Amino acid sequence: IDEEKWIEADSVIISTGASAKWLGIESEQRLNGYGVSACAVCDGFFFKGKEVAIVGAGDTAAEEALYLSKICSQVHMIVRRDEMRASKVMQERVKNTANIKIYWNSETDEVIGDKNVSAVRIKNNKTGEKQEIPVSAFFVAIGHQPNSDIFKGWLDMDEAGYIKTIPGSSKTNIEGVFASGDVQDKIYRQAVTAAGSGCMAALDAERYLGEKGLH
Numbered sequence: 186i187d188e189e190k191w192i193e194a195d196s197v198i199i200s201t202g203a204s205a206k207w208l209g210i211e212s213e214q215r216l217n218g219y220g221v222s223a224c225a226v227c228d229g230f231f232f233k234g235k236e237v238a239i240v241g242a243g244d245t246a247a248e249e250a251l252y253l254s255k256i257c258s259q260v261h262m263i264v265r266r267d268e269m270r271a272s273k274v275m276q277e278r279v280k281n282t283a284n285i286k287i288y289w290n291s292e293t294d295e296v297i298g299d300k301n302v303s304a305v306r307i308k309n310n311k312t313g314e315k316q317e318i319p320v321s322a323f324f325v326a327i328g329h330q331p332n333s334d335i336f337k338g339w340l341d342m343d344e345a346g347y348i349k350t351i352p353g354s355s356k357t358n359i360e361g362v363f364a365s366g367d368v369q370d371k372i373y374r375q376a377v378t379a380a381g382s383g384c385m386a387a388l389d390a391e392r393y394l395g396e397k398g399l400h
């Protein structure tokens with residue numbers, strides 16, 4: 186642990202989570218938790234009836250924009266290129282939603298606000314033109330990175346780095362090693378599902394130790 190402490194165990198449960206990817210601009214971090222969020226389904230409800238912005242163009246961003254469109258009065262979707270990475274079906278759903286406005290070829294210049302988000306300034310990367318959009322929240326939906334790097338080469342993972350578990354269990358490809366929570370769940374990534382799979386891992390580990398006569 187931390188390159189300092191060595192712990193030997195008969196069984197291990199990995200629950201290192203997944204970290205949201207951020208744009209990396211100063212104002213985004215300063216206002217994180219004050220209108221800036223990386224989870225629309227978690228925090229969207231706080232902005233019921235308000236105008237919000239979301240950045241991203243993949244399936245998750247499209248799904249979150251659609252979710253927000255049902256709660257918020259207007260969703261401003263900032264897309265870096267002139268097309269989206271999301272599946273065609275999701276793109277069509279986004280484009281056909283009246284209160285989602287897409288800003289193509291646009292990048293976030295700054296999230297504006299003193300104590301809370303009050304606007305976002307975007308820049309058109311083709312024309313260089315900047316514009317300020319008044320919003321109460323700014324959602325970042327550009328992906329997550331599972332915290333699984335240290336297990337690479339040991340545990341089976343999918344192409345994005347999420348640890349693979351045997352369906353219906355928390356078992357990994359190594360006997361006695363279990364995974365739970367966001368590090369093995371790219372679909373739900375919620376506290377309640379993480380806690381549920383944590384319980385599964387605890388029971389799986391206990392059974393494993395019992396079967397081996399280790400406790």
Ligand SMILES: Cc1cc2nc3c(=O)[nH]c(=O)nc-3n(C[C@H](O)[C@H](O)[C@H](O)COP(=O)(O)OP(=O)(O)OC[C@H]3O[C@@H](n4cnc5c(N)ncnc54)[C@H](O)[C@@H]3O)c2cc1C
Pocket residue numbers: 200201202203205222223224227228332335365366367368374375376377378379
């Ligand atoms: C802004 C936001 C709001 C959210 N709101 C909600 C909500 O309202 N409802 C809901 O259900 N979910 C919500 N979620 C999702 C929820 O927080 C996660 O799904 C949940 O915390 C996942 O639990 P976890 O234990 O898998 O990972 P985490 O809670 O991320 O915990 C992982 C832990 O592992 C540690 N770690 C990582 N790498 C290492 C390492 N190499 N060595 C040692 N330790 C390590 C980390 O420091 C961290 O403490 C929200 C998420 C975000 C980002």
